Amino acid sequence: MPRYAIIDSDTASDDTIAILLASKFFKLLGITIVAGNVKFENEIKNALFTVEYFNLDVPVFIGSSRPIMGKWRTVEEVHGNNGIGDWKIQEPKISPEREHAVDAIIRLSKEYEGELEILAVSPLTNLALAYLKDLNIVKRIKKVWIMGGAFSRGNTTPIAEFNFWVDPEAAEIVLNAGFDITIVPWEIAEDAAEITDDEWKKIESINSKASTFFINVNKTLREYSKKYEGRGSIHTDSLTVTIAYDNSLILQQGEFKIDVETCSISRGAMLVDWYNFSKSKNAKIVLKADKQKFINYLFSILEQSA
Ligand SMILES: O=c1[nH]cnc2c1ncn2[C@@H]1O[C@H](CO)[C@@H](O)[C@H]1O
Numbered sequence: 001m002p003r004y005a006i007i008d009s010d011t012a013s014d015d016t017i018a019i020l021l022a023s024k025f026f027k028l029l030g031i032t033i034v035a036g037n038v039k040f041e042n043e044i045k046n047a048l049f050t051v052e053y054f055n056l057d058v059p060v061f062i063g064s065s066r067p068i069m070g071k072w073r074t075v076e077e078v079h080g081n082n083g084i085g086d087w088k089i090q091e092p093k094i095s096p097e098r099e100h101a102v103d104a105i106i107r108l109s110k111e112y113e114g115e116l117e118i119l120a121v122s123p124l125t126n127l128a129l130a131y132l133k134d135l136n137i138v139k140r141i142k143k144v145w146i147m148g149g150a151f152s153r154g155n156t157t158p159i160a161e162f163n164f165w166v167d168p169e170a171a172e173i174v175l176n177a178g179f180d181i182t183i184v185p186w187e188i189a190e191d192a193a194e195i196t197d198d199e200w201k202k203i204e205s206i207n208s209k210a211s212t213f214f215i216n217v218n219k220t221l222r223e224y225s226k227k228y229e230g231r232g233s234i235h236t237d238s239l240t241v242t243i244a245y246d247n248s249l250i251l252q253q254g255e256f257k258i259d260v261e262t263c264s265i266s267r268g269a270m271l272v273d274w275y276n277f278s279k280s281k282n283a284k285i286v287l288k289a290d291k292q293k294f295i296n297y298l299f300s301i302l303e304q305s306a
Pocket residue numbers: 012014015037075078121122147155161162163186234236237
């Protein structure tokens with residue numbers, strides 16, 4: 001039985017690998033683009049390039065080019081000016097679909113009612129807008145996997161992770177809509193999705209079409225991580241997609257009421273109601289993930305010279 005998914009992506013560096021993994025693990029019905037990591041035109045181009053490079057038969061839908069309310073900044077310093085390590089690529093020959101991403105999410109949720117999973121490795125703007133346009137989407141979508149939120153070690157502000165920080169209002173809307181949600185937070189990925197020097201060298205030496213792609217698109221991410229965070233690059237989006245595919249990667253999880261702070265200095269912070277003061281729960285959260293299993297999946301796909 002195939003599993004059906006849409007990946008929602010602000011396509012830069014690790015997002016492209018998450019797209020590749022998702023296309024292997026799921027019947028991928030679409031890539032929906034949302035504002036986040038880098039200039040919007042470059043995100044679209046990176047998604048199209050990924051589809052073309054790996055010959056994927058997956059449509060790309062353009063979504064929201066800005067968050068719902070707040071101001072945000074793109075992070076070219078993390079991903080490279082073009083979002084993929086400044087790799088000089090040719091203009092993709094394929095084009096995005098004319099249908100808007102929000103409409104595509106709503107339509108596909110009807111066509112694949114009860115079977116569609118959303119892999120949200122991005123700010124949650126598109127999904128929030130789809131929900132606001134059609135509240136019944138909640139009943140039709142099987143599962144929402146979210147890469148987002150930090151417990152207390154933010155990668156964008158001292159307390160906020162990038163995806164929640166870019167559009168905290170969207171995150172708050174999605175978290176409280178009633179979806180079946182599992183969140184993979186930043187710190188969990190720091191532990192389970194770091195590519196060390198050793199692993200980076202091993203990937204280089206695979207020398208397949210996919211490993212060459214991996215090294216090129218993640219070059220700036222790696223340099224940034226080494227220089228500013230003092231370790232290897234963190235492949236959170238790829239980890240989230242792999243966890244969605246194989247739940248045995250989850251070594252520990254909990255279910256809590258989770259909110260996102262939308263005010264001033266703590267904007268984008270994830271609030272976990274550890275002691276259940278609110279007497280309610282709205283999402284599961286991964287607390288520990290299996291790094292070895294993740295690496296095995298990643299390497300096995302990079303070794304297939306697609
Ligand atoms: O410094 C960073 N390291 C890794 N990913 C980042 C960084 N900044 C933004 N992102 C993006 O935000 C999510 C993780 O927070 C990922 O989805 C990634 O695409």
